[in-house]
Amino acid sequence: MAPRKLNSLDRFLLRLLGRTRGPGGAVRDLHYMQEIFRFSISFTLLVIAPLGLLTTLALESIETETVANEVSRNERAKRIASRVQLELVETFERFELQLSPSLVANTVDINRLLDEVPALRGAYAFDADGGMVAPFTNPVELPVEDTLPMAWRKAMDRGLNLATRDNIPAAIDAYAEASTSTDVPSLVAEALLMRGQLLLQQNERAGLVVLDRLAQDRTSPRERRGFVVADLAALTYGLHLASKTGTPxxxxxxxxxxxxxxxxxxxxxxxxxxxxxxQRRALDVISPSLDPALRRLYETDLRRRLSLQFWSSTVFDELDRVRNRPVTAGTFTYVDEPKSLWVLGRAAETLWAFGFDHDALTKQLGRSIVETANEIDPDLTAALASSDAPFADVLARQSLAPILPELFVLVRPADPTALAQDRRRQRFARQFITLMAFIAAGLGALLAARLVLRELDEARQKADFAAIVSHELRSPITQIRLKGEALQLDLTVDDQDRQAHYDAIVAQAERLSRLVDNVLDFASIERGSKTYAIKSVALKPLLTLTARTMADEARAAGAPLRVNVPDHLPRVMCDRDAITQVVLNLISNAIKYGASGGVITLEAQLAPKGVRVAVADNGQGIPKESQDRIFEHYYRVASTSVRKKRGTGIGLTIVRYIVEAHGGNIGVTSSPGEGATFHFTLPLETPRGQGA
Structure with missing residues (x-):
């Protein structure tokens, strides 16, 4: 067969590729591109095009079907919506009937209502001036930090600092000074409380006297955080005595x-x-000695009041709005707020506000809706929706006013006729299968193309690898030959020059040996025949000796090698020669790509799962997109500065294989321009009697 002639496109590509790859590399890359192009054309014509045609025909054959709802179904839908609205109204009518007698007599039992009425979260009473009288009082205004007297603040801060440094006498004096620096009762009481608490540590009797005086004050104010000073004094007094034995x-x-x-x-x-x-803190201490019935009473009431406080804090702004709403005695007014539904009723001069949680109320209504729909027509489904909800396919729409004017009951068909249901199912199945086939074909095409590209790229890398290895072998051999001939012909100047030639020959021989070892190990890894003799090894001598081997090469590159390995490192399980090769490869890379004038660091330290060894440099770093690929065989970072450096692209592959074969893991931390740190872990020696 006559060779194919190059067309104008081929010549253009050869010229373009030849600028960076050279004539030989350009021809090889052009061949790869032609193979990829032929594969893409064949796959498109034989797989993608037929599947696309079949998919188009299948989608065009699917008919659009519309199922009309009959009049009787619309009527049943209206019945469902109307019944839900009626049940909601009847529920609150029963609540009003249950509440009216106690409201007229102003004897509302809040706890009983909270226990008996679902979704009711709070009941509040307000006087004629709008002040809250039950179950809580109006909020207390606490002192604002910026408005406190400066002398009092300084004395209190000084007392706190002194107490923190365990200078109790001086702290007591500071709090005494604070108590006399102001005439504001709450501030005086707070300072005396702090003084009494510290006196307990220095003079128990004096401290108890101060605390007892504060605890007996029935008009005791609240301190800055909102605690009643008398309560804190009594709590401190009681806890101190309760920690003793006997009569105290x-x-x-x-x-x-x-x-x-x-x-x-x-x-x-x-x-x-x-x-x-x-109350909770005091109750925890006295619970074992309390009567069980009394303890349950206290704990139940405490839980309810704390829960009510929490819920009240979430609707405080709503309470402010509803407390001033005009309500006629003997009637109930409904106010729908964002978080709650409020039922307002008036008894004489007292306004009662009963708060129903929106979420709990809608959940309760949701259950009722489902039951009603199943009872009237199981083929219909109903749900709650806001006024701005879409009404597509809605058969009935009923507002829940006047109770919840912002909510509607929407009734839609759940199951159209059996025939329409079967048609929809079949149509969906055809669409799904067709689309899945098309998607699978597309994914298969992408995967196949990626695999082909990967194989072609790997073939090119193998070809490049052979050329690189040949160059790498030639370089040290040339140096050994030149230095050897100089010695043979006695071309050296003196003994020092002669020794330098000997050292160069040894260094190049070591370099050649490492290269050969890497190539042989890589070949064994590729065949899957590489084995290791793993045994207990002292890591510090191994790392120190390896570093000493590379020290001269690092110094010659202008990046001295520093070793930071502690003496107390435990022994590890490894193959000595293999781990030596790992460290040599990592240090060699650091020398090769590190910055001249920088420092290469070899360090080891104990880690949670073994010993962590790291090699760090101050070089150009590794781009983030390359950090996940640098351990792949033949891979090299695609930058001009890296490509100029000699390297085979298998060193880190060997390193990863050896570390993983030892049950460890390897990784890299790097930022461009800030150097790179390669780190790996080795498992510790298993103590005798604990190994498998």
């Missing part, structure tokens, strides 16, 4: 029980659960 412990438990009882009877401020925190 009994007295301490009695103080804590009185504290729990007082807080239980007290009405907390809205948005301030601090009283509950104090």
């Amino acid at each position: 412990r009994v007295e301490g438990l009695a103080i804590l029980e009185r504290l729990v009882k007082d807080i239980h009877k007290r009405t907390w401020p809205s948005g301030l659960p601090n009283d509950g925190f104090v």
Whole structure:
């Protein structure tokens, strides 16, 4: 067969490729491109085109089907929506009937309502001025940090700093100074409380006197964080005595029980659960000695009040809006807010606001909707939706006003006629199968193309590898020959020059030996015949000796090698020669690609799963996109500065194989321009009696 003549496109590509690859490389790359082009054309004509044609025909053959709803089904849909709305109205009518007698008598039992009425999360009473009277009082205004007297703040800060440094006497004096620097009762009480707590550490009797005086103050104010000073004083007093034995412990438990009882009877401020925190701490201590029934009463009430406080904090802005709504006595007003539905009722001068959680209410309605739809027509489905929800395919739409005017019940067909259902199923199946076939073909084409490109690229890399290895072998052999001939012909100047020639011959021989070892190891790895003699090895001598071998080469490259290996490293399980080769390859790479004037570091340290060895340089670094590929065989970073360096592209492949064969792992950390750190781990020696 006559050779194919080059056309104008081939000549253009040869000229373009020849600029970077040379004449021989350009011809080889052109051949690769032609193979890829022929494969792509064949695959497109034989696979993609037929599949695309079949897919188009299949999709065009699928008919669009529309199922009309009959009048009777529309009527059933309206019945479902109307019944849900009616049930919601009846639910709240029952709530109003249940509530009316106690509302008129102003004897609303909040706890009973919260237990009995689903979705009810809070009940609040307001006086004629809009102030909250139950179950909490109006929020308490606490001192603002910026408005506190400067002298008091400085004395308090000084006391805190002194107490932190365990200078208790000076801290006590600072708090005493703070208590006399202002006439604001809450600030005076807070300073005295801090002083009393510290006095317990220095003079127990004096501290208890101060705390007892504060605890007995029935008009005690709240400190900056919102705690009642008397409560904190009583808690500190009681906990201190309860930590003792005998009579003091009994007295301490009695103080804590009185504290729990007082807080239980007290009405907390809205948005301030601090009283509950104090009660919880005291209750934890006295629980073992309390009557079980009384303990359950306290704990149940505490949980309910803390839960109500939390929920109240989430709807505080809504409470502010509804408390001023005009409500006529004997009637109920419904206010739909973003988080809650509020039912307002008035008894004499007291306004009651009952808050229903939107989420809980809609969940309850959702269950009712499902049950109603299944009862009237299982082929229909109903759901709640907001006013801006799309109404496509809706058979019935019913507002839930006046209770929830922003919500609607939407009824849609769940199962059209059996014939339409079968047609939809078949149409979907045809579409799905056709599309999956097309997608699978596309993915297969991409995968096949990628595999072919990878194989072609690997073939080119193997060809390049042979050329690189030949060059790498020739370079040290040439140097050995030149130095040897100089010695043979006695061309050296003196003994020092002669010794330099000998050293150069040894260095080039070592370089040649490493290259040959890498090539042989790579060949063994490729065949799968490489084995290792793994045994217990002391790592520091191995690393030190290996570093010493490479020290002169590193120094000659202008990047001295530093070793940082601690003496106490445990022994590891490895093949000594193989790990030596790993370290040699990593140091060689650091010398090759490190920056002149920089430093190469070899270090080792104990890691969670073994010993971590790292080699770091200050060179040009490795691009992020190449860091996952540098351990692949033949791969080299595609940059001009890297390509100018000699290298076979198999060193890191061998390193990865050896490390993984030892049960370790290897990785690299690098940023362009900031150097690179290669690190690997080796497993520790297994103690006797614990190995497999």
